[in-house]
Amino acid sequence: MDLDTLLSFNWGIMAPEFTILIVGVLLTVIDLFGPTSVKKNIPKLGLVGVILAFILLVPQYGHDQVSILHDTYLFTPFAYYFKFILLIGAMLIFLMILSNESNKEITDRSEYIYLLLSALLGAMMMASSGDLITLFVGLELLSLSSYIMVGLRKKSLRANEGAMKYVINGSIATAFTLFGMSYIYGVSGSTNLVDISREMSASLGTAEPVATIGFIMMFIGLSFKISTVPFHMWTPDVYEGASTPVTAFLSVISKTAGFVIIMNIFFTIFTGNGEANTSLYDSMLLFIAVLAILSMLVGNLIALRQRNMKRMLAYSSIGHAGYMLIPLTSISQLSVENVWFYLFAYSFMTIGAFMVIYLLEQQKKSEDISIFTGLYQTSPVLAVCMTIFLISLAGIPGTAGFIGKFNIFVGAILAEPSLYILAAVMALGTIISYLYYFNILVQMFIRPPQLEGKVSVRVAESIPLIACVAGTIILGIFPFLALNFFQ
Amino acid sequence: MGLLSFLVFSPLIGFIVFCFIPKKEQTFIRNSAVVLHALPLLASGLVLFQFLDHASLAEKINWITFEIGEKVLGLHFELDVDGFSLVLILLTTLIGFLAVITSTWHINKDNRLFYQLMFLLQMGILGVFAADNLFLFFIFFEITLVPMFFLISKWGGTDREEAAFRYVIYNGLGSMILLIGIAAIFVLAGSTNYAEVQHYFAENGNPTLQLGLAFAFLLAFGIKLPIFPFHSWMVKVHVHAPPAVVMIHAGVLLKIGAYGLIKFGVGFFPDAFDSLAILIAVLGLFNLLYGAYLAFVQEDLRSVFAYSSISHMGIVLLGVSALNTAGIQGAIFQSVSHGLIAAMLFFLVGSLLARTNTTLLKKLSGLARLTPLLAGFFLAAALANLGLPGMSGFVSEFTVFLGIFKEMPILAAIGTLGIIMTVVYMLRAILNMTYGTYKSTYGEVQDLKASEVVPAVVLLICIIGIGVYPNAIGHMLQLTIETILGIGG
Numbered sequence: 013m014d015l016d017t018l019l020s021f022n023w024g025i026m027a028p029e030f031t032i033l034i035v036g037v038l039l040t041v042i043d044l045f046g047p048t049s050v051k052k053n054i055p056k057l058g059l060v061g062v063i064l065a066f067i068l069l070v071p072q073y074g075h076d077q078v079s080i081l082h083d084t085y086l087f088t089p090f091a092y093y094f095k096f097i098l099l100i101g102a103m104l105i106f107l108m109i110l111s112n113e114s115n116k117e118i119t120d121r122s123e124y125i126y127l128l129l130s131a132l133l134g135a136m137m138m139a140s141s142g143d144l145i146t147l148f149v150g151l152e153l154l155s156l157s158s159y160i161m162v163g164l165r166k167k168s169l170r171a172n173e174g175a176m177k178y179v180i181n182g183s184i185a186t187a188f189t190l191f192g193m194s195y196i197y198g199v200s201g202s203t204n205l206v207d208i209s210r211e212m213s214a215s216l217g218t219a220e221p222v223a224t225i226g227f228i229m230m231f232i233g234l235s236f237k238i239s240t241v242p243f244h245m246w247t248p249d250v251y252e253g254a255s256t257p258v259t260a261f262l263s264v265i266s267k268t269a270g271f272v273i274i275m276n277i278f279f280t281i282f283t284g285n286g287e288a289n290t291s292l293y294d295s296m297l298l299f300i301a302v303l304a305i306l307s308m309l310v311g312n313l314i315a316l317r318q319r320n321m322k323r324m325l326a327y328s329s330i331g332h333a334g335y336m337l338i339p340l341t342s343i344s345q346l347s348v349e350n351v352w353f354y355l356f357a358y359s360f361m362t363i364g365a366f367m368v369i370y371l372l373e374q375q376k377k378s379e380d381i382s383i384f385t386g387l388y389q390t391s392p393v394l395a396v397c398m399t400i401f402l403i404s405l406a407g408i409p410g411t412a413g414f415i416g417k418f419n420i421f422v423g424a425i426l427a428e429p430s431l432y433i434l435a436a437v438m439a440l441g442t443i444i445s446y447l448y449y450f451n452i453l454v455q456m457f458i459r460p461p462q463l464e465g466k467v468s469v470r471v472a473e474s475i476p477l478i479a480c481v482a483g484t485i486i487l488g489i490f491p492f493l494a495l496n497f498f499q
Numbered sequence: 500m501g502l503l504s505f506l507v508f509s510p511l512i513g514f515i516v517f518c519f520i521p522k523k524e525q526t527f528i529r530n531s532a533v534v535l536h537a538l539p540l541l542a543s544g545l546v547l548f549q550f551l552d553h554a555s556l557a558e559k560i561n562w563i564t565f566e567i568g569e570k571v572l573g574l575h576f577e578l579d580v581d582g583f584s585l586v587l588i589l590l591t592t593l594i595g596f597l598a599v600i601t602s603t604w605h606i607n608k609d610n611r612l613f614y615q616l617m618f619l620l621q622m623g624i625l626g627v628f629a630a631d632n633l634f635l636f637f638i639f640f641e642i643t644l645v646p647m648f649f650l651i652s653k654w655g656g657t658d659r660e661e662a663a664f665r666y667v668i669y670n671g672l673g674s675m676i677l678l679i680g681i682a683a684i685f686v687l688a689g690s691t692n693y694a695e696v697q698h699y700f701a702e703n704g705n706p707t708l709q710l711g712l713a714f715a716f717l718l719a720f721g722i723k724l725p726i727f728p729f730h731s732w733m734v735k736v737h738v739h740a741p742p743a744v745v746m747i748h749a750g751v752l753l754k755i756g757a758y759g760l761i762k763f764g765v766g767f768f769p770d771a772f773d774s775l776a777i778l779i780a781v782l783g784l785f786n787l788l789y790g791a792y793l794a795f796v797q798e799d800l801r802s803v804f805a806y807s808s809i810s811h812m813g814i815v816l817l818g819v820s821a822l823n824t825a826g827i828q829g830a831i832f833q834s835v836s837h838g839l840i841a842a843m844l845f846f847l848v849g850s851l852l853a854r855t856n857t858t859l860l861k862k863l864s865g866l867a868r869l870t871p872l873l874a875g876f877f878l879a880a881a882l883a884n885l886g887l888p889g890m891s892g893f894v895s896e897f898t899v900f901l902g903i904f905k906e907m908p909i910l911a912a913i914g915t916l917g918i919i920m921t922v923v924y925m926l927r928a929i930l931n932m933t934y935g936t937y938k939s940t941y942g943e944v945q946d947l948k949a950s951e952v953v954p955a956v957v958l959l960i961c962i963i964g965i966g967v968y969p970n971a972i973g974h975m976l977q978l979t980i981e982t983i984l985g986i987g988g
Contacts, residue, residue, distance in 0.1 A: 346565075388612075408645060409638035415563075418634075421682040422565065422572075435682070439675035446671050447664065450648060454660060457612075458653050492563050 021080045025072065025087045028065040028095065029136055035061030036129035043122040051122065055113075058125040059106040062132070066099040083142035083204055090279075091140030093352055093498060094272045098139065101264045101359045102132050107476035108367050109257045112374055121164060128261065131157035135269035142280065144193050144203040147273055151189070151237070154269055155182050158262060162254040174246075174253020181246040182236060189233030195226030205280040212281060212292060224295050230277065231296065237270025239326075240307040240333045248318075251326035256373060259322055260366035263329045264359045271336060271351055282343055293343060300341050301434060307334030308441035315448050319381050321369050324448060325362070328405065331441055332358060338420050338434045342427035349498050350419045356494060357412030357487050361404040364480030368398045371473055376463045384452055386461030394469055395456045397477050404484045406449040407442055412487035417442065501558040502549060503578040506542040506588070507625045507639075513538065514618040522611050529603040532614040536599040539621060543592040550585055550975075557631065572689050579631035581982070582975035583762065586835055587628045587754055593961070594750040594842045595621045597954040601849050602743040604951070606654060613654060616646040617747075624751055628758065633681045633691035636759075641674055643752065651740045662739040665732035673722035673729075677759075680715040684767075693766070700767050701985070713771035716764045717779070724756030724812045727785050737805035742849030745801075749808055750842035757815045757834040761827060765819060766983045776820045780903070780910050783816025788913075791920035795927065800851075800858040803928045804844050807884060810917060811837045817914055818899040826902025827980050828973065832895035835972065836883075836965060840892060843880045843958040847873065850951055854944045860928060865937030870946040874933045876955045881929040883962045885921045891965035 023030075039054050039061075069092070078087040105128070134153030141147045159182065163175030197203055199219045200211035212223065236243035251259045282293045311331030318324035336354050339347035371394070372383040388395040404411035420438065424431040469477070487494055513535035520528055549556055557579040565572040580588065599617060606613050619642065626639030644667060652663035685691050687708075688699035700709060722729040733753070737745055765772050772779070790810030797803045811833065818830030850873060852858060866874040886892040896918060903911040947955070965972060 403645060409641045414638075414641070418678070418682070421678060422685060425679075425682050425686045432679070432683075435679050439679060443668060443671040443675055446667050450664065450667055453648070454652055454663075457649060458660070495563065 022078050023080070025075065025078045026080065026085060027068040028099070029133060031061060031065040031068060032129050032133045032136065035064070036126045036133065039122065039126045039129070043126070054122040054125050055106065055110050058129060059103065059110060061129065062099060062102045062106055066103065069095055069099060079142070083206060084146045085137075086140050086142040088140065090276070090348065094139040094268065094355075095136050097268055097352070097356050097359060098132060098135050098265055098272075100356075101268065101363065102128070104359070104363045104476055104479060105257055105261050105265070107479065108260060108363065108370060111367070111470075111473040111476055112370070113472075123164060124161060124258070127157040127161050131161070131261070132265065135265055135272070138269050138273040138276065141276070142205045144197070144205070144208075144277075147277065148189070148193065151234075151269075151273060152186070154237075154266065155186065158258075158266055161258045161261070162250055164258075165253075165255060168253065170249075170253040171255075172253070174250040177246045178250045181243060185233045185236030185243050187233070188229050188236075192226045192228070192230030192233060195222055195229065199223045199226065205277065209281045209283075220292065223292060227278070227292070227296055228299055231274065231300070234270060234274050234277075235303065238267050238274070238333045238336070239270075239330050240337060241303055241310055241330075244307065244310065244330045247330055248323040248326040251322045251329075252320055252379070256322070256366055256370040259325075260363050260370075263325065263362050263366070267329065267333060268355050268359070271355060274340065275348060275351065278340075279343055279348065297341050300337060301431075304334050304337035304341070304434060305437050307331065307337065308437055309334075312441045312444040316444065318448070320379050321373075321381055321383070322379055324381070325365060325369075328445060328448070329362070331445060332405075334441065335417065335420060335438055338424050338431070338438060341431060341434065342423070344427065346423050346426065349495070350416075350423045352498060353419055353487075353491070353494060354416035357404070357416045357484070360480045360483030360487065361401045361411070361413055364397065364401040364477065364484065365405065367473075367476050367480060368394060368401070371469065372467065375467055378463060381452065381455060382462045384455040385459040385463070387456040387467065390461055391467040391469065394467060394477075397481055398456060399453060400481055400484055402449045402452055404488065406446055410485070410488050412484045412491070415488060415491040501556065501578070502542070502546055503556050503558055503580065503629050506539060506546055507578065507622060507629050509538045509542050510536075510618040510621040510625070514615050514622075517611055517615045517618070520611060525610060528610045528614065532599055532610075532617070533596075533603060535618070536596050536621070539625060540592040540596045543588050546580065547585065547589060550580060550582075556580055559631075570689060572685065574634045574685070574691065575632065577631035577635060577692060578629045580629060582977070582979040583758065583831055583983075584628040586831070586972055586975060587751070587758060587838075588625060590754070590835055590838050591621070591624050591628065591751045593957075594746055594838065595624075597842065597846065597957065598743045598746040598750075600954055601746065601846055602741070605741065605743060605849050605853055608654065613650070616649050620646040620650065620747065624747075624755075627755055631693055633684060633693070633696065633763070635691075637674065637678060637681055640677070640755065644670055644674070647744075647748070647752070650744045651736060654741045654744070656739045656741075658735065658739045662732075662735040665735050669722055669725075669729060669732040673719045676715050676722075677719035680712055680719065683712060693762070697767055706770065709768045709771040710774065713764055713768035713775060716759065716768075717775065720756040720759035720764065721782075722756075723759070724753060724815070725809065726782050726812075726816065727789060727809075730786075730790075730809050733809070734802060734805040737808065738799060738801045742845045742852060745845045745848075746842045749804075749845060750838040753808065753812065754834045754838055757812070757819075757830060760816075760819055761830060761983060765822065765827065769822070769985060772819075773822060776822055776906070779816055780820035780907055783813045783820055784910055784914055784917075786810065786813030786816060787917035788813075788920065791917050791924060795920065795924040797928075798860055800860055800863070800928060800932065801848060803860075803924060804841070804848070807921070807924065808837070808841055810921065811884075813917065814896055814899050814914075817903050817911075821899070821902035821906045822984070823902050823905060824980055824984065825898050825905070827983060828976060829895055829897075829899030829902055831976055831980075832891070832898055832965075832969065832972065836891035836895045836962070839958055839962050839965075840880060840883050843876075843955060843962070844884070846954055846958065847877050847880060850947060851877075860931055863932045864935035865933075867933045868937055869944050872947040872952065876947070876959070877929055878933060879959055881925045883959075883966075885925045886918060889963065889966045891962045891969075894966055894969045 042050055131154045134150045137150030159179050162178050165171035199222055200208040202208055239247040308331050311327045315324050315327035336351050339350040373379050376383045404413035407413045407417040421435050424435045560576040562576050563574045623639050623643035630636040648663050648667050652660050684696055688696050725733045787810050790806045794803050794806035815830045815833050818826040883890040883892050886896045
């Protein structure tokens with residue numbers, strides 16, 4: 013390939029990725045050689061980088077499909093919509109980090125900032141790549157960065173435990189993914205998703221079982237990122253061990269990226285060539301449905317017994333991932349839309365909830381559920397914010413969570429009447445989740461305060477809170493804003 | 500913004516105003532709560548006038564659309580009222596207003612939050628009745644869940660948290676079944692608008708599917724009503740929630756169950772309900788007799804009234820199962836009448852509780868000498884509850900039995916036993932309390948103040964009014980019932 017072909021690509025479309033990359037590298041250099049006065053501003057510079065990337069992304073709305081270097085980078089509407097969520101999520105997490113600069117644990121360690129950026133870059137690559145190799149590189153970039161972020165608090169026992177579990181589980185999951193990919197490569201002779209799709213739509217004959225095993229293995233490996241059964245075990249320990257902004261990152265951006273790569277691979281392969289190869293996907297349906305049911309039940313039931321708030325939200329996030337698996341049991345535009353909307357809503361309410369926990373854990377030095385006792389008396393505003401996030405997580409109307417759930421319900425019933433079972437289990441999971449979400453409400457509004465320490469909300473802390481509350485409510489009352497945007 | 504949206508969202512005005520009132524201003528909070536709660540009452544009066552004027556009240560704002568292939572499915576903000584929902588709206592605003600007046604005497608903790616939750620609850624209930632599509636109905640239905648949870652768990656009696664969790668779990672279960680049903684209807688009919696859904700199922704839809712949906716609705720609203728195996732939450736709430744909240748709960752919230760069963764169940768799936776009629780009648784009969792029997796053995800006055808509510812909801816079910824004009828009309832009458840009576844009973848329980856600090860029957864006696872007014876009103880409410888002619892209870896029970904005797908005479912004959920049992924348990928509780936020797940365990944007790952007499956009198960006037968001239972409501976309902984039963988519509 014000569015220079016002319018290289019320059020002929022529309023590199024401008026990669027501007028958001030380049031921005032993140034350049035800012036990330038720049039911050040690494042500053043951290044190594046820069047003067048202390050500049051070093052202090054690394055988190056702010058990180059935020060600026062993400063905002064810049066977002067500004068560059070927005071005008072790409074409605075842009076034609078662009079392929080760079082034989083589909084290793086693909087700009088599609090799909091990629092656009094999900095990068096939108098990833099960048100908004102990243103902005104909120106940066107705001108969360110910036111909200112409390114007295115927390116030496118995070119602001120003194122610039123590693124957090126550029127690891128976050130590199131992880132974000134990995135996630136964005138997963139959204140816009142049409143080749144298994146680049147997808148895998150993106151996945152590993154995200155994974156490795158997250159492993160380090162979890163383990164950065166090296167004097168904390170829990171952080172070490174969490175990081176260790178994360179690395180080991182993650183490696184096993186990666187092995188599964190690669191194993192599956194190797195089968196697919198063996199059957200189709202290509203790593204390009206569109207090529208694979210073409211090969212798969214022809215009759216596979218005796219190779220079909222091999223392909224099925226390949227896809228299932230890949231799905232199992234990738235389920236690690238979205239923390240669904242069977243690779244969910246790491247979630248509570250890692251969530252508990254990591255510092256709260258990192259936990260929020262894992263539960264929002266890492267999870268979004270996981271769904272993105274799953275949908276990217278499977279939806280491209282099975283619908284890529286115009287004609288869907290449904291027989292192969294149908295053989296996976298039952299499998300995905302069982303995983304969804306297990307995740308919804310395991311997540312919500314175990315959450316009932318948790319007292320540590322981060323563990324509780326970890327299990328609840330397993331349940332939510334189970335809900336989002338339901339649309340994956342049918343391949344259609346509507347499924348993508350439903351997952352997208354749910355992830356969008358989920359970002360706001362989850363980051364919001366983690367923000368409240370972050371704030372309280374700093375001031376009360378605990379992560380136990382008792383940090384919420386009497387919150388309505390000590391800080392009514394914070395209590396009301398948390399209430400909004402919780403009822404949204406529980407899926408009460410008026411909030412984004414409800415619209416997300418309703419979409420999934422409608423989508424499930426539209427696609428396949430037999431998905432009633434999934435809808436019913438989702439309903440059951442929702443009711444179980446009422447118990448632990450409402451329990452927090454009881455702690456906040458009814459119990460007297462149990463722990464010492466005043467609760468105050470500073471301006472910097474209120475910014476991410478306001479953003480999350482606004483997102484949760486606006487998406488709940490005017491969902492068409494987001495849904496129309498998607499179309 | 501139309502009159503109906505104003506009605507539905509008028510409590511929200513109060514909610515917002517209350518955000519800016521300082522917590523400390525107790526008297527000011529109480530007074531403004533009463534004033535602001537008069538707003539929905541006035542608005543509902545205006546709606547009534549418009550309705551009687553035959554003016555159109557319907558409103559529609561486009562909200563969410565789904566485009567799936569060629570199909571375009573829409574969910575919109577649609578409000579409308581018919582006779583049935585209007586009667587329940589009037590009931591809501593009246594009882595809500597009286598409940599707030601009652602709370603100003605009895606609620607002494609976190610007043611501001613209490614009234615804010617009452618505003619939200621009021622908005623939810625008004626929305627439920629004013630909605631013109633299932634989706635909106637569901638949204639408002641769920642909105643009532645959160646304020647009720649807090650109202651029970653924060654201001655309730657001894658077992659308040661368990662009562663609140665039971666409330667949320669049972670109602671959550673019901674609403675999830677409802678949500679699956681609504682999603683299915685939405686997908687099938689392409690809309691959730693009442694008229695369109697009714698039209699769709701009149702034209703097509705296979706019988707098995709209709710039966711399944713009808714059963715889902717029966718289950719969902721049966722939990723709310725409540726029907727026999729699902730009643731434990733409702734007894735807990737009756738006993739442990741603050742009386743002012745129970746006024747709304749027993750007076751209006753439970754009626755959502757009856758409203759849903761009649762308007763959606765019977766209205767959308769008449770054939771399926773026809774095949775379920777026997778089941779509903781048997782369930783109704785069981786509710787009626789089982790509730791009455793248990794009411795007879797209760798030790799606590801509030802439990803007596805709770806089981807009495809179950810028993811009376813059995814009559815609603817009997818009316819629904821008749822599936823004829825008289826039966827449905829009776830069921831609606833019974834909902835309204837029981838709403839008024841239950842509100843009055845729990846208003847009086849509130850006053851009693853403030854004086855004696857107990858509602859245990861064995862600790863209460865001789866009230867007639869001590870507090871003649873209170874005892875007198877209790878007796879009046881009890882008589883209304885047991886269906887004394889000239890009061891609303893009689894009219895509704897009579898109409899229901901008129902309907903059911905035509906369809907299932909044997910079941911109806913057994914059902915009449917329930918009426919006799921009602922007399923027995925009501926009089927046992929009330930006479931026990933009213934007469935007998937005065938026990939001084941609760942010290943000096945004042946009779947009802949003049950201001951406290953007002954709500955009781957208002958409710959009593961309504962009860963007697965309906966009893967003497969039932970056509971006042973019957974007139975409004977005629978068209979609705981015809982639409983529901985598909986006669987001439």
